Amino acid sequence: MSRTLMIQGTGSDVGKSLLVAGLARAFANRGVRVAPFKPQNMSNNAAVTVDGGEIGRAQALQARAARLTPRIDMNPVLLKPQGGSGAQIVVQGRVAGQAKARDYQELKPRLMQPVLESYARLKAESDIVIVEGAGSAAEINLRKNDIANMGFAREVDAPVAIVGDIDRGGVIAQLVGCKAALDDDDAAMIEGFIVNKFRGDASLFDDGMRFIEARTGWRSLGLVPYFAAAVRLPAEDAFGLRGQGHDQRDGVLIAVPLLPHIANFDDLDPLKAEPGVRVIFLKDGEPLPPEAQLVILPGSKATIADLAALRATGWDIDILAHVRRGGRVFGVCGGYQMLGRVIRDPFGVEGAEGEARGLGLLDVETALTGEKTLTPVSGQAPIFDAPFCGYEMHVGETFGPDCERPALRLDDGRADGATARDGLVAGAYAHGIFADDSLRASLLRMLGAPPSSLHYEESIDETLDALAAHCARHIDLDALWEMAR
Secondary structure, eight states, X not given: OOEEEEEEESSTTSSHHHHHHHHHHHHHHTTOOEEEEOSEEEOSOEEEOTTSOEEEHHHHHHHHHTTOOOOGGGSSEEEEEOGGGOEEEEETTEEEEEEOHHHHHHHHHHHHHHHHHHHHHHHHTOSEEEEEOOSOTTOGGGOTTOSSSHHHHHHHTOOEEEEEESTTSOHHHHXXXXXXXXXXXXXXXXXXXXXXXXXXXXXXXXXXXXXXXXXXXXXXXXXXXXXXXXXXXXXXXXTTOTTOSOOOSSSEEXXXXXXXXXXXXXXXXXXXXXXXXXXXXXXXXXXXXTTOSEEEEOEESSHHHHHHHHHHXXXXXXXXXXXXXXXXXXXXXXXXXXXXXXXXXXXXXXXXXXXXXXXXXXXXXXXXXXXXXXXXXXXXXTTTTEEEEEEEEEEEEEESGGGGSOSEEETTSOEEOEEOTTSSEEEESOBSGGGSHHHHHHHHHHHTOOOOOOOHHHHHHHHHHHHHHHHHHHBOHHHHHHHOO
16 A cells, blocks of 8 residues: 655755655665655756656656656646746646746645646555655645645645754754644644754754654654765755855866856756866856856846846856957856847746847847747757757747857757857757766866766766665654654
C-alpha cells in the first residue's frame, strides 16, 4: 500500500527542498519507489519535462534524487513571478494565465482538482510520495483554500514533519510559534519536527530539542547539521545569489548582472563549480570589474523590465565598454534578447504592450509572442566548437542578420541564437548548455582557463548520494516511514 509523508517548514529557505531530495535518495537507496511532489511552487527556476511541460527546478532535482525522470505531475501548480504584472500560472506543465496575488487567491479553489489528479497518479506508481510544502505552514492569512500546506495535507490525510532552521536563529520560537499560530485541526497533522542547519556540538542543543517536544507534543525526528555541499546543487530561488562565487583572486572572472527577475540561474552552476573560475553576481550599484573576461546576461521572466533595470544601474555602459576592450558577452534566453536592437511586446506577454531598445550588440530584434516553447534540445555549438545538450523555455522569436551566424545548431535542423561579426558577442535561447563538459571545456579554453577535470553531472549525483547519507545519519528514517500513511 502506498504511503504519503509531507515535509512542511516554519518559513521559506529552511531547507525543505534539500531535505526532500536527500530523503528521496535515501529511501530510493533502500529499494523504495519514491516520488517527490510539491502541490504549488513559486519560482522562476524551472525545468522542462519529458512530457512537454515545466516544473520547479527543485522538483526536477528531487526526481533525479529519486532516480526518476521529471514529469509535470511532480509540481502541478507553478507560479512564476513577473514583477508588476503579477505571476504567470502554470498548471500541469502548461501556462494557464496570469494573476496578481489577490486574484490568485480566488483561483485556488479551482486548482485543488488538478493537484489531486497529479498526486493520485504519482501515488498509484509509488511506495511513498514525499510531499514538500511551500513557505511557512503558519501563514494563516493564506490558509483559506490553501493547496500548498495544511489545506493539501488535510485533503489527503498526509502526516506532516515540520522543519525549522536553526542557522538563522530562533528555531525554538519558530517551531513553538508555528504550533501556536495553527488551529487545532491543522496542528494535529504535524507528528514530528526536524531542526535543520545546525552548526557545532549537537549535545549543546539537547535541552532545546526536549523543550520543543514538551511545548508542542511533536516527536523529535532529527537534528541535521549544516550540509555545506548544498552549494553544488541547483538552488530553487535567488535568495542566496548575492555574493556567491569562489574566493580565489586568480583564474577566469565571469560577471553576471543580478537582474530583478532573473530566471533559470542554475545555468551558471557548472561554471561556479569550476575550480579555475570565479563567477560573481553584480548587485545594484556595483560596477562591472574591468578584469572580467566574460559577461553573461542570464535568463529573465520579465525581459523588458530587467533591461530597464540594467540601464538604471549603468551596466549597459559597462558592458559596451567591456566589449570595446575586447571582452566577451554571452546572453541566455532573455539575456540574448537584451543583446539585440529592439524587443517588441505587441500582445502584452510581459504585462503592458510596448517595445524597448536593446543593447545593440547583436544585429537582431525580438518579438515576444504568447506561445511558449518548451523542449529538450541537443546539437553542436559552432561558437564553442563543441556538442551540447539543454532545453528551450521561452516566449518570442528573434531574427536578423546576426542569426545567419547561429550560436547553436540543433539536431532537429533548427538554428538557435546569433553571433556578432567579431565573435565577441553571442547569445542563444537554449538553457543548460554549460552543464555539458565538452562545451564548458571549450569555453574555458577560449577564456584562457586551465584544463578542468570536472564532470558536472557526475558531481551532482555524488552530492545527492552524500546528502542522502547525511540525512540517513541525522534523521530517523524508520520513524518517518512509520509516520507515513
